[in-house]
Amino acid sequence: MEVSGKYFLVVGFGVSGQAAALLLASKGAHLMVIDESEDPSMKRRARRKKYQGIPMQFGLKSAPSSRFDAAILSPGIDPRHGLGFSVANLDIPVFGELELGSWFCQCPMVAVTGTNGKTTTTELIEKVIRANRKKTISAGNIGVPLAEAALKSDKLDYIVVEVSSFQLETIDTFRPKVSALLNITPDHLDRYSSMDEYALAKAAIWKNQCGDDIAVVNIESEKYLAKLGCMSPVHAIRYSISGAPADLWFDGERIRGAIVEHAGLDARLNRTRLRGPHNAENIMATLAVVQALGLNLAKAWKSICDYQPLSHRLQTVGNVGGVEYVNDSKATNIDAMEKALRTFDRPVVLIAGGKDKGFDFSAIAPLIGEKVKSCILIGEMREPIFQAWQEATSCLFADSLEDAVRMAARVAISGDVVLLSPGCSSYDMFKNYEERGDVFQLAVQQLTENPKPPVV
Numbered sequence: 065m066e067v068s069g070k071y072f073l074v075v076g077f078g079v080s081g082q083a084a085a086l087l088l089a090s091k092g093a094h095l096m097v098i099d100e101s102e103d104p105s106m107k108r109r110a111r112r113k114k115y116q117g118i119p120m121q122f123g124l125k126s127a128p129s130s131r132f133d134a135a136i137l138s139p140g141i142d143p144r145h146g147l148g149f150s151v152a153n154l155d156i157p158v159f160g161e162l163e164l165g166s167w168f169c170q171c172p173m174v175a176v177t178g179t180n181g182k183t184t185t186t187e188l189i190e191k192v193i194r195a196n197r198k199k200t201i202s203a204g205n206i207g208v209p210l211a212e213a214a215l216k217s218d219k220l221d222y223i224v225v226e227v228s229s230f231q232l233e234t235i236d237t238f239r240p241k242v243s244a245l246l247n248i249t250p251d252h253l254d255r256y257s258s259m260d261e262y263a264l265a266k267a268a269i270w271k272n273q274c275g276d277d278i279a280v281v282n283i284e285s286e287k288y289l290a291k292l293g294c295m296s297p298v299h300a301i302r303y304s305i306s307g308a309p310a311d312l313w314f315d316g317e318r319i320r321g322a323i324v325e326h327a328g329l330d331a332r333l334n335r336t337r338l339r340g341p342h343n344a345e346n347i348m349a350t351l352a353v354v355q356a357l358g359l360n361l362a363k364a365w366k367s368i369c370d371y372q373p374l375s376h377r378l379q380t381v382g383n384v385g386g387v388e389y390v391n392d393s394k395a396t397n398i399d400a401m402e403k404a405l406r407t408f409d410r411p412v413v414l415i416a417g418g419k420d421k422g423f424d425f426s427a428i429a430p431l432i433g434e435k436v437k438s439c440i441l442i443g444e445m446r447e448p449i450f451q452a453w454q455e456a457t458s459c460l461f462a463d464s465l466e467d468a469v470r471m472a473a474r475v476a477i478s479g480d481v482v483l484l485s486p487g488c489s490s491y492d493m494f495k496n497y498e499e500r501g502d503v504f505q506l507a508v509q510q511l512t513e514n515p516k517p518p519v520v
Contacts, residue, residue, distance in 0.1 A: 065167055065237075068092035071131065075099075075151050076138025077106055077120065080161040083209035084136045085118055087164065090215070096132075098124045100147045126150040133157075136164050139230040142255060160234030162227060165203070165210030167237070170217040174353055175204075175225045177232065177269050178246025178282070180400045181346045182206075184338075184374060185244060186226040188350040191371055192364035193222055193357070200224055204231070222357070229265035230255075239272035242356045243296075244280040244349045247305075248288060249399035253422030260292055267294045274298060278356040280349055283310045301356055303348035305341055312352060314344040323351060327361035336369050339378050340407035376501035378404060382508040386478025389469075389508040392485040393501030398423050401487035405435045411480045412436050413472045415465070415504075417443040418488030425452035425487070432456040438475045440468040444492040465493070465500065469507035482508075 067088055072095040074085050081097060088095050095118060099106065102123040110120050121128065127135075127150040134157045137143060143152040152158055166173070174193075176186045186206050193200040198221040203213035205226040213223050225240070229252065232238075248263045256262040267289050270279060279296040283304045289295070303312040303321075312321040319331035331351075333344050347368055354364040373379060376393040383389070392404045396418075405412060414436045425448065432439065433456035441449050442462050450459045460475075462468035465484075472482040484504045494500040 065134075067167075070094065070133040072096075073098065073127070073130075073132040073135040073151065073154075073156075074138075075135055075147065076141045077101075077110065077122075078138055078140060080138040080140075080209045080211070081136075082109070082115075083211035084138070084161045084164050086114060087168065087211040087215065088136070089118060091168070095119075096121070096128065096130065098122075098128065098147070100124060127154055134159060136161055137234050139228060139234075142230075143233070144255075157236075158234060159236060160231050161209055161211050162204065162225070162231040163235045163238050165212075165214045166235075166239070168214040168217070169210070169223060170214075171220045171222055172241035173223050173225055173239075174242045174244070174357070175227050175238075175240035175269055176244045176246070176349070177227045177229070177266050178244075178285070179249045179251045179266075179397065180403065181246050181342060181349075182226045182228075183394075184343065184377065185246060185346045185349050186224050187374065188346060188368060188371060189224045189244075189353050191367045192350060192354050192359065193224070195363045195367035196354075196359040198222060198359070202226065204228075227269065229262060232265055232268040235268060235271065237272055239274075240269065240277070242278050242280060242353055243269045243273060244353055245269055245285055246282055246345065246349055247399070248282075248285045249397065250423060251397040251399070251421065254420065263289060264292060264294060267292075270294075270296050270298075280352040280356060282345065282349070283308055301352040303345070303352055305345045305348075312348040314341060314348065316341075319344060319348055319351070323355050324361070324365075327365075329361060329365050331365065337371060337373055339373075340403060342403040342407075376497060378407060379501075381505040382511070384473065384508070384511045385476075387473070387476040387480050387482055389482045389504075390484065391501045391504050392483060393490070393497045393504060395485040395487060396489045396497060397421065398425065398428055398487050401485045402428055402431060404483060404485040405431055408435070408481050408483070413476045413480055413482045414439045415442065415462075415468045415472060415482070415484045416487050417441045417446045417449055418486045418490050418500075419444050419492040420448070421489055423487070425449045428487075429453055429456040437480070438472075440471050440475075442468050442493070443486075443488065445488050449487075465503050466507045469504060469511070473511050 077099040097120040141148040302310040304310040490500040
């Protein structure tokens, strides 16, 4: 879309909105930035030199009356409510920042979506591309917004983009050369009316793929979407975590399939630093992308084996008195929590809870009864989770995460795992999951190996 000389309304002045504003300004567009928030730090950012000349309004509850050619919506702005709803009802096209960035991207894109594993898979793909001596960066929900990355794309071989369902709601022509659709499990049910609606939002990653584009897809996700009448329009490379027939599959110990066997790879999961079957899924998706791009699989596998797992994702942060403390703060839904629990064959003291996202925690109660010796519940969801799990395991309430760690330390004995895997978002108590994980890690550091008083 030609933007020079046109009038754009940028909705939201977070990281994505800032990148969208600077990109539009650099391309000769006229624009106005608006945001519902009146946060002083946001207003301070708006006064920076690079934003001079861009009109901004904060604290708005509805769209301004000025005439615009199009609006750019930040992914955190819900078009169903508040300011986002007001903008969506203007008689103008509404695009997302992801769509805007794609208009100016001068190299092929690899796009990754799914409920869990997006960030790890995106990082792995970036690493394996670099291992093949190609220039790339990560963008989207990891790294920088695509609107910012696009300005550097003329010097890159690929951009690897992590995309959410929210971002995919507002695409029009966004077209990745290779798409990777991972698992689809319940999430964001506070925003979507059903799992089907959420799944179809994810499937929009296929919307514009055509010709020799390639779709990498979890075969279980593909089957689910097929029942909804949605299929990839291009050649697909399929993988399976359950051992179903596919181009790649996991047998519980190693990744198998013609792709790795023809390359002579000994693709055992224990050769990497990544735990659990869910990480086998992330690796299979990465290897499938390597195949799709025609890169060297042996170089890719070496870089996967060297990969250091990200913080807040099944990250061991301490061992006190023979008890392992594991930070899985990134687990913001039930599926991520379930995958974390299945990683351990030792008794688990689980710290769970946070902001309500519309989940039914009773569905995981049998696994809680099998894996969890005691649960410490925090946040807005602690009472509903207690009601769902009280017959499955012992449940205690804590008023803060620091209290939860101290309580867990009193319950755990040598050989146990204390696992922070909340199954909820963090926004009731923290600004993001990273802050929650950092608080957990600091609380663990403050523990001592002194005799522990009994739980009261």
